[in-house]
Amino acid sequence: MALLERTLASRELHDPGFIRRIFADTRMAPLWAVARLYLGYQWLLAGWHKMWGSERWINLPGEDGLGLKGYWERAVSFPEKGSPPIKYDWYRDFLQYMLDHEAYHWFSWLIAFGEVLAGVALIVGAFTGLAALAGATMNFNFMLAGSASTNPVLFILAILIVFGWKVAGWMGVDRWLLPALGTPWEPGGLVRPMRGGAGPGQPPRPRPT
Amino acid sequence: MKLALLGAGVLAWLGVAIIAVLVVNAWSDGNLVWPFFPIAAAVVVAWLIGEWVTERVFLSGNSEEVRHGSA
Numbered sequence: 001m002a003l004l005e006r007t008l009a010s011r012e013l014h015d016p017g018f019i020r021r022i023f024a025d026t027r028m029a030p031l032w033a034v035a036r037l038y039l040g041y042q043w044l045l046a047g048w049h050k051m052w053g054s055e056r057w058i059n060l061p062g063e064d065g066l067g068l069k070g071y072w073e074r075a076v077s078f079p080e081k082g083s084p085p086i087k088y089d090w091y092r093d094f095l096q097y098m099l100d101h102e103a104y105h106w107f108s109w110l111i112a113f114g115e116v117l118a119g120v121a122l123i124v125g126a127f128t129g130l131a132a133l134a135g136a137t138m139n140f141n142f143m144l145a146g147s148a149s150t151n152p153v154l155f156i157l158a159i160l161i162v163f164g165w166k167v168a169g170w171m172g173v174d175r176w177l178l179p180a181l182g183t184p185w186e187p188g189g190l191v192r193p194m195r196g197g198a199g200p201g202q203p204p205r206p207r208p209t
Numbered sequence: 210m211k212l213a214l215l216g217a218g219v220l221a222w223l224g225v226a227i228i229a230v231l232v233v234n235a236w237s238d239g240n241l242v243w244p245f246f247p248i249a250a251a252v253v254v255a256w257l258i259g260e261w262v263t264e265r266v267f268l269s270g271n272s273e274e275v276r277h278g279s280a
C-alpha cells in the first residue's frame with residue numbers, strides 16, 4: 001500500500017531547458033513558421049485536388065464521393081496475393097460500415113473541406129495546434145487505410161507542431177487569437193470579462209493554489 | 210485608430226489566405242517547390258504588419274503579454 005502511495009504520489013517532472021527552448025520559446029517561432037507553412041501548403045494542395053482537381057472527389061456533375069468510395073473499396077479488399085491494405089479488422093469494419101451506409105457522399109466533402117481549412121489555418125497560423133491535430137488525425141486515418149505516401153512525414157511534423165502549439169502560431173494569427181480567446185485553463189482577454197473575471201487592462205484573478 | 214490598425218492586421222492575414230489559395234490554384238498541377246515562396250513571402254509581410262500593429266494596439270500601455278501554459 002505504501003509502495004502504491006509512493007508510486008502515485010504527486011510529483012511534477014520538469015522539462016529540460018532545451019525542450020522548453022524548442023517548444024515554448026518565441027525565438028524558435030521562425031522555425032515553427034516554416035514547418036507550419038510546409039504542412040499547411042501540403043494540406044491545401046491535397047484538399048484543392050479533392051475539391052477542384054481533374055480527379056476530384058466532390059463538386060462533380062454526377063454523384064459526389066465516388067473517388068472516396070473507390071479508395072475505401074480498395075482499402076477493405078483482400079488481394080489474391082500479398083497482405084490486405086488494412087491490418088486492423090476493427091478499422092476495416094468501420095470503413096465497410098461507412099461504405100454500406102453510403103457515407104462517402106458526405107464524408108468526401110468533410111475530408112476535402114477539412115484539408116483545405118487545415119491548410120489555410122496552418123498557413124496563416126490560426127488555431128495552429130488544433131489545425132495540426134486535425135491534420136494528424138487525417139494522416140493517421142489514411143495510414144490505417146493502408147496509404148503510406150507522404151502521410152508518415154506529415155504526421156510526425158503535425159505532432160511536433162501540436163507539441164509546439166504555443167509558439168507555432170506566434171508568427172501568425174495566433175499571436176492575437178491566443179491572448180484574446182485564451183485556453184480552457186486560462187481564459188483570454190475577450191473571454192475573462194464574460195466569465196466574470198478581471199477585464200482587459202486589469203490584473204488577472206489569482207490562481208487557486 | 211486602434212480599430213483601424215487592428216483591421217489592417219486582420220486584412221494582412223486575410224491576404225495571406227487569399228494568396229495561398231490563388232497560388233495553389235495557379236500551380237496545383239504538381240507538388241512544386243516554387244509556390245511555397247510567394248506564400249512564405251506573404252506570411253513574412255503579414256507578420257511584419259502584425260508586429261507593427263501589435264506594438265501600437267496591444268503593447269502601447271501597460272498591457273501584459275499572455276503566456277499560455279506558463280507555470
